[in-house]
Amino acid sequence: MRWIPLLVAWSLLLAPAGAQSVLCLGDSITAGAGSPPGTAAWPELLAQRLGPGAQVAVIAAGGASLSSVAARPLLETAAWKDFESTGFETAVVVLGTNDSVAAGEASPWEDLERFDADVERLLDAVRGRFAVDHILLCTPTPMLAQAPGLSPERRADLTARAPRIQTFGARYRALAKARPDVEFVDLGSVWGPDQVVDGVHPNAFGAAALADHLASILRIERDPEPAPIRGRLLEGPLGCSETDYHGFDRLEFGLPGDGAGCTLVLPRFVAAGRPWIWRARFFGHEPALDVALLERGFHLFYCDVAGLFGAPAAMARWDAAYSIVVDELGLGPQPVLHGLSRGGLPVLEFAIAHPHRVGAIVLDNAVCDFRSWPGGRNGQRSDADWLQLLEVWGLTDEDAMAAGNGALERLAPLVDAGISVHVLIGTADRVVPPEENGLALLERYRSAGGDATLWSKPGEGHHPHGLEPVAPLARALLRDVGIDRHNPATWPLPSVEYRSSAAGWGPDSSWSDQVERMAALAEANPQRDLVFLGDSITQGLTGAGDRLSHPNGPRAIDRFERAICLGLSGDRTEHLLYRIEHGALAKLAPRVIVLQIGVNNVNSAGHTGPEVAGGLQAVVESLARNQPQATVLICGPFPVGLDPDDPRRSALDAVHGRARVLAARDGVEYLDLRPLFLDEDGHTNGRMAADAIHVTAEGQVAWMDAIEPAIRRLLGP
Structure with a gap:
């Protein structure tokens, strides 16, 4: 065994x-x-x-x-x-x-x-x-x-x-x-x-x-008594047929009354609470999110409302469909609503009318104001769709263009219900301009105190829809509806990094080897009272060969007499959480810990800004428990990406926002050093390396110059 x-x-x-x-x-x-x-x-x-x-x-x-x-x-x-x-x-x-x-x-x-x-x-x-x-x-x-x-x-x-x-x-x-x-x-x-x-x-x-x-x-808790949905549909009066959907069982039936096509895809197991995601339009297009949630116990549902543009007739149809799925088939009462493109119209109308029936909302290059599309105010005009929209809404052209559908003015019920909204935006979308739709909703929702997340796709147009990779969005939705609150950035883990040469560790080494070597170095040098803790950016201050500072040495870090560098290439917040208790830091009792972490969470792991912010907080709290004598000086993460519209920058904004909050605690200080590495337009300057992740030798000097006064003050005479 x-x-x-x-x-x-x-x-x-x-x-x-x-x-x-x-x-x-x-x-x-x-x-x-x-x-x-x-x-x-x-x-x-x-x-x-x-x-x-x-x-x-x-x-x-x-x-x-x-x-x-x-x-x-x-x-x-x-x-x-x-x-x-x-x-x-x-x-x-x-x-x-x-x-x-x-x-x-x-x-x-x-x-x-x-x-x-x-x-x-x-x-x-x-x-x-x-x-x-x-x-x-x-x-x-x-x-x-x-x-x-x-x-x-x-x-x-x-x-x-x-x-x-x-x-x-x-x-x-x-x-x-x-x-x-x-x-x-x-x-x-x-x-x-x-x-x-x-x-x-x-x-x-x-x-x-x-x-x-x-x-x-x-990790996901199973429903102890999943409803026998397949049997109810196949043996019931709805005339259900069964096919395949990306390896899952797909059941199709007509809505009683008008016969509108409905599709229900069954997961391989049913998560506790019987969650489901409701696709508003274009079933099967860009199915990555569907599949990710099906794999984690969600059902997937679709009720055809094509040509109805969120009008009352669409809502009547969806009310009937909701009654079947929840009251008759036994699924949970609060689905995730997924509105792709024109699917945003029925999603918003349904959610505003029934906020208690909504778990979360995803809007993907979505139409929020029909004057934009198909009305063509600043978006792409579609005459045939516009005429059909006027008919189903019972509006004249003048009235429709004057007032629109008004969804952006009716968001208060969603905010009051605490519904999280995820807005996917292709910044170059000219069919459904974000400024009149997703971004307008985002601004109003946040201004009203609502929880809204922007998932930006720089340079992309109306197509492709979806998000690549989809895992961060799927994790966020699992947390929104309480199925899995796991945050990978707060979960202490050893790193699996083994590419020793690329990591700057020399040949035939691994992350665990480096952790052991640093622990031995710390044990031999317990008097080191200044620790630099972080990833490859921190490791770059000394390299892996000699991690101790030396008075009058040539490196920027050598200005500090008793410093030790505990940066490791590839590290993320979860790896620091492991190393704080199982690495070199446990052999030391420093007075100051300079913390720079988070770039790899965003850049390589695809963690979201809120996830990394949670990871940073977990690191600070772990340091407070394990090194209560030390002051933690947060000075990162530094910028990532060449341009200011890089979505990784937005993710790191959330991390810095959390750092400011953490700095109100005893034993924590914060310096936002990002301006050191950016020009006046927000582009990286010569202190950032060509990869727009690491810093140059000039950047290291600027970094040490910026933190030296705080370190001298904290270390004292």
């Missing part, structure tokens, strides 16, 4: 309702083959992400297969036979990669009935032996023939095998649908070509991506 311990200390504020115990079954991917030295396999990373007391055990063997006709069935390996523990809540099965290799007299993909029987045999064995509450049956992870550095022979092999694992995935899905104790999980796009070492086995970043995905599913 191999238990994977939880590697980090946790505060009670981060503790979930109950610790989870998970058994992971798989092959060499699960065992960690291909993982760079100093890094962990995905089950260990999963344990770190599941929270306090989480226990993850592994049954895995290189070459293991699911099928009995493949070379090495897992049930016949010593890993399975010698495993002794029981009492798991959940089993996660990631098998099938080796079943795609021809072996023996028959191949698994050539006898799918036998393959199905072998899958059932494994599921029954896991259920019977370990008494798990439920099993996640995962597709094989992707085979990526386009990964860099592969030989022609390897590319040809993976190209031939990839369709086989897709076939296995389809069989898993069908089998899981028939078993209430099994949930199907699609891992077909869990990592990309740069996250594998040989087209199959993940590097450290791929392992982290898999662990993140599974943790995001396992």
Whole structure:
């Protein structure tokens, strides 16, 4: 038996309702083959992400297969036979990669009935032996023939095998649908070509991506008694038909009365509270958000209101549809409303009329004032749509252009109800100009005290819709409706960074190696009373070779007599939270800690401004608990991006806003040093490197010049 311990200390504020115990079954991917030295396999990373007391055990063997006709069935390996523990809540099965290799007299993909029987045999064995509450049956992870550095022979092999694992995935899905104790999980796009070492086995970043995905599913509380929606619709009077929607079951029916087309897509499991997202228009277009929420227990609903432009006839139809979905089918009372383009009109009308029926709102290049589109006041004119709009609203051209639909003047009920609004904007949209629509709503909503978030897409027009990547928006919506309040920026984690040369650590090193070396350095130099804590920008003050300051030395940091640099390339707030308790800082008792963190959260992890602000606060609070004698001087994050309209700048604005609030606490000070690195128009100057992330030597000098008076004052004589 191999238990994977939880590697980090946790505060009670981060503790979930109950610790989870998970058994992971798989092959060499699960065992960690291909993982760079100093890094962990995905089950260990999963344990770190599941929270306090989480226990993850592994049954895995290189070459293991699911099928009995493949070379090495897992049930016949010593890993399975010698495993002794029981009492798991959940089993996660990631098998099938080796079943795609021809072996023996028959191949698994050539006898799918036998393959199905072998899958059932494994599921029954896991259920019977370990008494798990439920099993996640995962597709094989992707085979990526386009990964860099592969030989022609390897590319040809993976190209031939990839369709086989897709076939296995389809069989898993069908089998899981028939078993209430099994949930199907699609891992077909869990990592990309740069996250594998040989087209199959993940590097450290791929392992982290898999662990993140599974943790995001396992964290969500299930509905203990999900409504039998499929049966009610298929067996009921609505004439329902069933098809597929991106691997999920899609049910279609006509609305009683006028027969308007309705679509309900079922998740593979139902989250507690039975949440759902309601698409207003253009069902199926840019489905990334739909799929992300379906994977996390949301239903997806659509009721056709084409040609009605949010008019009373559309609202009557939606009222009837809402009654069916909530009162008859049993879904939760407050869906997320998703208005794309002209879909903004019915979303706003419905939300204003029924704020108690709304969990959150997403407006994607949305029409908020129909005078803009299709009226063409400053947007694109559409004569046919305008005439149809006038008819369904019962307006004359003059009245419509004079008053509009008035939604922007009627937002108070949404603000009073505390509804979060997410506004996606293509800044170059000339069809539905943001100034008359999304940005106008954003300004008015915030002015009235409402919670509105801008998701800016610089330089993009009305198309494409959606957000890439969609994960930050999905996380925000999960928090809005109370399904998953997890903030990745506040969750203490070791980094998986292993690219030692690129990180400035020299050859054959890893993040964990650097943490150990810094701890040893701190233990040998406990008198250091000034700590620089941060990421690669901070590491750049000294490099990784000599992290101590030296009087009269040539570096900008050397002006400080007893400084030590604890910056690490790639670090984010969650990594600092880990290092504060498990790294060099625990060996020291500094008087001043200079904190510069957050750029990597935004730039590489895609964390939102509010998430990073929460991460900064968590770091400051951890420092207050663990280093109460120290004053924390927050002086970052510095600007990112060449231009002032870079959306990463807006995200960092939220971080600096939180820093100002934190500076009101005892033992915390804040300096906004961003002007040092920008010209009068907001563009980066010569103190920023060409990547518009790091600072130059001149920038380091300016940084030290700016903070020196505060440091001298805090350190005293």
